[in-house]
Amino acid sequence: MKIDIHIHSSYSNDGTVAPKEILKYAKKIKLNGIAITDHNELTGSLKLWKENRHITDFAVIPGMEVSSSEGHVLALGIKEAIPKNLTAKDTIRKVNDLGGLAVASHPYRFWSGLGEESVRKARFEAIEVINSRSLQKENNKARKLAEELGTGHTGGSDSHSLAHLGDAYTELGNQSLDIDDIVEEIRKRKSKGEGKSRRLSGTPKYAASCVYLWLKRGMKRI
Numbered sequence: 001m002k003i004d005i006h007i008h009s010s011y012s013n014d015g016t017v018a019p020k021e022i023l024k025y026a027k028k029i030k031l032n033g034i035a036i037t038d039h040n041e042l043t044g045s046l047k048l049w050k051e052n053r054h055i056t057d058f059a060v061i062p063g064m065e066v067s068s069s070e071g072h073v074l075a076l077g078i079k080e081a082i083p084k085n086l087t088a089k090d091t092i093r094k095v096n097d098l099g100g101l102a103v104a105s106h107p108y109r110f111w112s113g114l115g116e117e118s119v120r121k122a123r124f125e126a127i128e129v130i131n132s133r134s135l136q137k138e139n140n141k142a143r144k145l146a147e148e149l150g151t152g153h154t155g156g157s158d159s160h161s162l163a164h165l166g167d168a169y170t171e172l173g174n175q176s177l178d179i180d181d182i183v184e185e186i187r188k189r190k191s192k193g194e195g196k197s198r199r200l201s202g203t204p205k206y207a208a209s210c211v212y213l214w215l216k217r218g219m220k221r222i
Contacts, residue, residue: 006156033059
């Protein structure tokens, strides 16, 4: 079972596609589920979950990508927004209190990764071991760290458009589409992060996009 658990929609300040369109395309490319994880914004993800909470052939997981004071954290399976700028430890605590799972997003990314030291100190239950917008060497380091710390593994496209949806994903052996079951399988280290990394040749375009959005935000981090 393949679920892309790191997707940005038009509810993110850098996303372009409406959640409904993401869901439609995800089904078309044969994914089994998605999590819309907009930057510090739960509205679109929660709305999509409410509209599709009773479907039985596809998993819609509510979530968001939280900007902690140390870097980005995926919050999966939550129904209330997590405030930004908390420490990584406090962010994890907030997510857990809401019954969700906190994942260290692309920990080795220069712009927004938590960094190895913060991941080690915060004691995450899962680490994103492959992100399709990260270079292979960064993903390899994340996977090695997850194996060393004994955390769960996840994968996600980190897509901001339909073109990259499903490029990386979390693979689950359990066929249950129940959100709690999915979160628990990741927590119990029964998941895999699979997919492809960003090629080195794609770095100039990626860097230009990052700089453009940074300037658009008034030179502030997300």
